[in-house]
Amino acid sequence: MKAIVLDGINLPLTVKYVDKPQLKANEALVRIKAAALNRRDFWIQKGQYAGLRFPIILGSDGAGDVEEVGSESEGEWIGKEVMINPAINWGDNEAVQGTDFNILGLPQNGTFAEYVKIPVQNLYPVPAHLTVEEAAAFPLAGLTAWRAVFSKANLQKGEKILITGVGGGVATFVLQWAIHADAEVYVTSGKRQKIKKAIDVGAKAGVLYTDKNWPEKIKPDGGFDVIIDSSLGTGFAHHIDLAKPGGRIVFFGGTASGDLPELNARKIFWKQLSILGSTMGSPKDFNQMMTFVNKHQIKPLIDSIHPLAHAEEAIRKMDNADQFGKIVIRID
Known part of the structure; x- marks a missing residue:
């Protein structure tokens, strides 16, 4: 599959061919249609983020179609258009994330790729009033x-x-x-x-x-x-x-x-x-957010949309603080 790979600190985002993710039980393989940049991606590229590892596929936000699931019992997700909650393993305490909490895009590979794997519990249907690019813009920042x-x-x-x-x-x-x-x-x-x-x-x-x-x-x-x-x-x-x-x-x-x-x-x-x-949010926060989005038919403010090959250009736009709203990358 094609992916945007970061090979080291202060290196450019480059398109490479890498292996598709291999699923475990309770995971889904999502064919990404659109992803979105976050300031987190910028700080990782600059080397100013905890837990760095390279090479890494960045990207916490994404939306696309479920192509495969790791368990037969979750087969109802196959073919569904979904958006991804990038907050993984929040834990049982609503007040604070647990010790196993992590964010998609580091330490595990993220959404700047044709495919990403994600726990099934982190999948949400794309609201009917949103395009896939708009859905991809919501999760982390929202x-x-x-x-x-x-x-x-x-x-x-x-x-x-x-x-x-x-x-x-x-x-x-x-x-x-x-x-x-x-x-x-x-x-x-x-x-x-x-x-x-x-x-x-x-x-x-x-x-x-x-x-x-x-x-x-x-x-x-x-x-x-x-x-x-x-x-x-x-x-x-x-x-x-x-x-x-x-x-x-x-x-x-x-x-x-x-x-x-x-x-x-x-x-x-x-x-x-x-x-x-405050940091990120719990599954309860995400559910409440999506209820609010659907109730008010809210669309995100999108600054610009870039093709996958122009991901480095997109992150430089963020570097210059030129944007108003989310910067989106169209994968397909």
Whole structure:
């Protein structure tokens, strides 16, 4: 089969012919039609991710047709068009992933290939209102955003939410979840066109985080009920002042520095703020997300679609932070 293979740190993604995966019991072989990039793929290519191994087929998101299953009892999946939940072996504790948890695309080969194997329990039917490219864009980023917004922050109708660094895959799903939950949405970005696009989608307002005194320009009366952050860095310290008493601040990444800056702890306890870390999501989160997607007929925001042979070009687009929404790779 054809696959996009990464042979080492800082090497380009290249098309190669490799063996098709061999199934075990309770696994399915999915012929991938479309896959989607995540920031995770970029960090693995840069060598800035735990558990690196090479060669590796990247890709956590994918959608396609089930061609084979490892057990006769699961034969009803054969021929079905499915999307993949890339969060494998979450475990029994809803509050946190177990020690066997892993994400498709490292350590095991991922979706940037004609075929991928996946536990049958991680298969979900593609909603009727979605194309296969749209279905492929949802899983990792949508799930990460869902857990941050609802399972962690418990966003409620009418609450004010700030999304920092809008434009990336997870942030655009946070934007969509919050809008469809009837929250009042504000955004920051380093590029004016991304703020405009967010407002076109339904955000109330946005500011450039490069502007002087940007927190004063964006803060609504009373502050924010929820702040969702994916970059950390020095700007995180502003969230303490931007949050209203009882506010919830959730973060799930560290694209700016990877570390929390020095924070004013007195404001945190006096305002009774919650600072919450979040990673991916559980099967319950994924099921709730898909129920929400089907109820509201939500389509993901897709920045661009690239052929398999142009995967390296696609990941460089992510490197330049040019995208608004998901970058998709068409496999077939």
